Amino acid sequence: MHVVVNAAMSADGKLSTRERTQLAISGEPDFERVDRLRAESDAVAVGVGTVLADDPSLTVKSSSLRANRVDAGRAVNPARIVADSRARTPADAIVLDDAAETYVLVSEAAPVERRSALAERGATLVTAGEERVDLLRAFATLQDEGLEAVMVEGGGELIFSLFDTGLVDELSVFVGPQIVGGREAPTLADGEGFVEAFPTLSLSDVEQVGDGVVLTWTVDR
Template identity: 75%
Template sequence: MHVVVNAAMSADGKLSSHRREQIAISGEADFERVDRLRAASDAVVVGVGTVLADDPHLTVKGDDLRDQRRADGRSTNPARVVVDSSGRTPADAAILDDAAATYVCLSEAAPVDRRMTLADHAELVTAGEERVDLLRAFAALQDAGLERVMVEGGGELIFSLFEAGLVDELRVFVGPKIIGGRDAPTLADGEGFLAEFPTLELEEVDRLDDGVLLTWAVDER
């Protein structure tokens, strides 16, 4: 499995405002890049916080990209995955519609009623007691044939994936805005590292829109 984390952040490293409101950080060129990356993926992954805040659909937008996927014998859209330890994904969330297959990764602590509701709309993957065990969950996704995985956030999930050693590549668009706010989400939130910090190797720097796209490989040393 190859895991690519993709994000857009402000010049001061914020993903959104402290109110968790979406802010336009990148422009059309980056939107098209993200769509191409989705189209090249077997699955797109987000945390439940992103689902609750943004209600994303996570489908491929370009007609030509969807047509190419079908011509290649693939589904119109990549599978969608929600990491949701306690089953908080709403039953009417856009990510649970029939536009693509959806997997919801739960912990064993997720309530039975939430499991039953979500099972009507998605394939459930149970891994971990109180929180989703990402290593086990991603192994199950790989067993389901999902090899090229794109992660779109949020910061808590991205931190946890780095902590678990699951990230292979990081692509970040840095936009020309300052958002500020000590409580505004950043690229990697969570508890933070105190030692054994993940390190990255810079592979590409590309000017895009009015910002810059940084492509990093995770240093496995």
Template identity: 75%
Template sequence: MHVVVNAAMSADGKLSSRRREQIAISGDADFDRVDRLRADSDAVVVGVGTVLADDPHLTVKDENLRDERRTNGKPANPARVVVDSSARTPSSAEVLDDAATTYVCVSDAAPVEQRAALAEHADLITAGEERVDLLRAFAALQEQGIERVMVEGGGELIFSLFEAGLVDDLSVFVGPKVIGGRDAPTLADGDGFVENFPELELGEVERLDGGVLLTWRVAD
């Protein structure tokens, strides 16, 4: 499986404000790039925090890209995956509609009633006792034929994926904004590393939408 983390952050490294409100950091050119990344993926992955904050649909926006997927024998949209240890995803969430197959990854600790409610709208993957075991969850996704994964956030999930050694590439658009705030989410939150820091190799640098797009490979 190949895992690409994609994010847009401010010049000071924030994904959104301290209120966890979605902020337009990039522009049309980056939106088109992200849409292409989605179209080229087998699945798009987010954490439950992103679902609760933004209620994303996680579908391909460009009809031409959807047609291209159909021509290649694929569904119009990639599968959608929510990492949700406690099964907090609302049944009304956009990501649970019928636009694409949705998987929700939960832990054994998730309440049975909430798991049952989610199972009416999505395929559940149970992995881990208190928190989702990402290695097991991604292995289960791979068994479903998912080989190329795009991760769209948030910071807690991104850190956990780096911690699990699952990230292959990191694409970051750095926009011309300063957001600030000690409590504003950053690219990789979680507990943070104190040793064995993941090493990155810079691939490409591109000026885009008044900012810069950085593409990194995770060193072996």
């Protein structure tokens, strides 16, 4: 499996405001880059925090990129993955519509009635971990399902955990020209934070986009 984390952050490293309201960090050229990354992926993953804050669709927006996928014998959209320890994804979340297959990763602690509600909406549930999703086990199951190229779009809690478990191969981040501030505002990697043995990165590309920059790193092994 190849896991790419992609996000947009302000110059001070924030993914959104302290109120978790969506923030226009990048613009159209970056959305097109994200769309191309989605189109190349077998699946696009987010944490349930992102579903609750943004209600994203995670689909490919460009009709020509969708057509290319179909021509190549792939599904029109990549599958969607939601890491959701307690099955909090709302039944009317856009990620549960029929535009793509959706996997919801839950833990043993997810209430049975919430799991049933998601299964009724057509989601495929993957259970791994007691209180929290065991990402190593869950991603191994997803790989068995044929998902090889996985793009992770956030948020900060999920991104930290994926680095913590050593699952990330590549990081690309748009760094935008604004300061958001706020100690409660989500950053690129939240969670508990590393104190020692930090994951290290090797820079593979730098591209200026307007007053921002797209940085691409590979994760050192």
